[in-house]
Amino acid sequence: MTDSTTELPVAAIEQRIGEFLEAKTRTTWERDVDLFASGAVSSLFAMELVVFVEGAFGIQVEGADLAMDNFRTVERMSALVTRLHSGGGGA
Amino acid sequence: MSEAPPVVKCLIWDLDNTLWKGTLVEDGHVEVEDAVRKVVVELDARGVLQAVSSRNDHDEAWARLQELGLAEYFVLPHIGWGPKSESVRRIAEQLNFSLKTIAFIDDLPTERAEVSYHLPDVRCYPAEHAGHLLGLPEFSPPVVTVDARRRRQMYQAGFERDQERENYQGADEDFLRSLDLVMRIGRARDEEITRVEELTLRTSQMNATGVHYSDAALRSLLDDESHDVLVVSMSDRFGPHGAVGVMLIERTPRAWRIKLLATSCRVVSFGAGAVLLRWLTDAAARAGVHLVADFRRTERNRMMEVAYRFAGFTVADCACLATFSPGEGAECLHLEPVRQDPPTTMRVFAPEPHATAGETQWR
Numbered sequence: 001m002t003d004s005t006t007e008l009p010v011a012a013i014e015q016r017i018g019e020f021l022e023a024k025t026r027t028t029w030e031r032d033v034d035l036f037a038s039g040a041v042s043s044l045f046a047m048e049l050v051v052f053v054e055g056a057f058g059i060q061v062e063g064a065d066l067a068m069d070n071f072r073t074v075e076r077m078s079a080l081v082t083r084l085h086s087g088g089g090g091a
Numbered sequence: 092m093s094e095a096p097p098v099v100k101c102l103i104w105d106l107d108n109t110l111w112k113g114t115l116v117e118d119g120h121v122e123v124e125d126a127v128r129k130v131v132v133e134l135d136a137r138g139v140l141q142a143v144s145s146r147n148d149h150d151e152a153w154a155r156l157q158e159l160g161l162a163e164y165f166v167l168p169h170i171g172w173g174p175k176s177e178s179v180r181r182i183a184e185q186l187n188f189s190l191k192t193i194a195f196i197d198d199l200p201t202e203r204a205e206v207s208y209h210l211p212d213v214r215c216y217p218a219e220h221a222g223h224l225l226g227l228p229e230f231s232p233p234v235v236t237v238d239a240r241r242r243r244q245m246y247q248a249g250f251e252r253d254q255e256r257e258n259y260q261g262a263d264e265d266f267l268r269s270l271d272l273v274m275r276i277g278r279a280r281d282e283e284i285t286r287v288e289e290l291t292l293r294t295s296q297m298n299a300t301g302v303h304y305s306d307a308a309l310r311s312l313l314d315d316e317s318h319d320v321l322v323v324s325m326s327d328r329f330g331p332h333g334a335v336g337v338m339l340i341e342r343t344p345r346a347w348r349i350k351l352l353a354t355s356c357r358v359v360s361f362g363a364g365a366v367l368l369r370w371l372t373d374a375a376a377r378a379g380v381h382l383v384a385d386f387r388r389t390e391r392n393r394m395m396e397v398a399y400r401f402a403g404f405t406v407a408d409c410a411c412l413a414t415f416s417p418g419e420g421a422e423c424l425h426l427e428p429v430r431q432d433p434p435t436t437m438r439v440f441a442p443e444p445h446a447t448a449g450e451t452q453w454r
Contacts, residue, residue, distance in 0.1 A: 025264070036401075046365070046401050047394045068401040 013078040031074040059084040098232045100188050105197035106145035109218040126222045135164050138239025143168040144178040166246050176209035236286045238333035248330030270327040272437035279320040287337045346381040346411040368402040369431045376428040381411045387421035
């Protein structure tokens with residue numbers, strides 16, 4: 001990984017993700033609410049989420065990290081970003 | 092086969108002195124010859140879409156098409172005063188068709204020249220050839236699939252749906268629920284195979300292996316005890332989407348192996364792929380077998396990888412994998428299935444396992 005000494009504050013990550021979700025779904029999402037609970041999330045939306053998280057935070061999500069559990073809530077996504085961004089490596 | 096000009100997917104008609112005799116604004120009253128009407132109806136039945144590019148007052152011209160009983164045959168009428176090359180280009184864009192598959196018919200040489208100049212790939216025909224179009228190879232698709240006959244209807248429903256989605260103010264999910272979506276999963280019948288094969292060719296983004304199964308290969312599996320060829324079709328309150336997905340499953344005592352899963356890009360935004368995987372996961376859980384999926388990364392199918400991974404598939408060591416060897420460059424993703432709830436956004440009807448006929452709603 002790159003030497004990302006710049007720590008991204010969790011609040012900033014969550015805000016960024018929240019804004020994206022609101023723009024996409026026209027709904028605000030509490031940080032611990034399950035996005036996928038209804039079974040309505042399309043493959044397209046899942047893809048958009050992955051692409052957004054990768055692009056916005058300069059990370060690559062691959063293999064076992066590419067799991068719905070890591071994208072289930074704003075909180076979980078933020079944790080994934082923090083882990084991958086700081087070079088924490090795969091699960 | 093590759094030498095023949097591509098089949099025309101959309102024919103764009105001029106109105107005055109082409110579709111009908113006379114000029115609407117000057118003559119006030121225009122009629123369509125029986126021979127021309129026959130062409131419109133027959134092209135429609137062959138699955139060739141038809142649009143309009145005409146210099147006229149839109150409301151007046153459309154009203155006349157309705158009186159003539161022909162309006163329903165046309166998608167995307169461009170009736171106005173701009174250059175025809177512009178309306179032809181926009182029609183192709185809106186349909187997402189290559190210009191090589193678009194044809195234009197007009198009585199005026201200048202109009203045809205204008206279109207040809209800006210869009211050399213578009214095939215232009217003079218109005219007096221209208222009666223001969225049905226005999227031309229480019230207007231005679233080699234196979235008319237079940238969906239071809241309904242193609243225009245599906246596009247019309249699609250435009251309506253897009254419009255409504257654009258105007259919808261709520262969340263996407265609520266919009267989906269408002270559509271009254273129905274998914275039907277069924278064992279493929281002989282006449283559907285052509286469409287299924289077409290799907291595997293066209294859906295590079297949602298094809299899990301990038302492998303193309305030929306018509307003959309799929310057909311040979313129809314009667315194979317250990318394989319299921321499943322066709323997925325969808326509809327909503329605007330109309331049918333037709334066949335939108337295909338799954339090829341090999342059944343063994345311990346696991347079902349998904350050898351092919353492809354869905355049309357038209358239904359990706361409805362979550363069709365995710366719903367299919369959920370249904371299959373539930374069915375496998377009920378049958379007490381594991382699921383295995385062949386996956387081969389291509390440049391375009393990351394969406395499929397996300398779909399599998401989000402459905403819970405992982406790279407795992409499981410005894411059930413012993414009998415499978417993925418093809419070159421492919422891997423086997425694995426899932427130990429648990430029962431799933433049906434989606435809240437659509438109703439799913441699927442065949443009863445081990446029954447030869449009949450279907451039930453997934454509840």
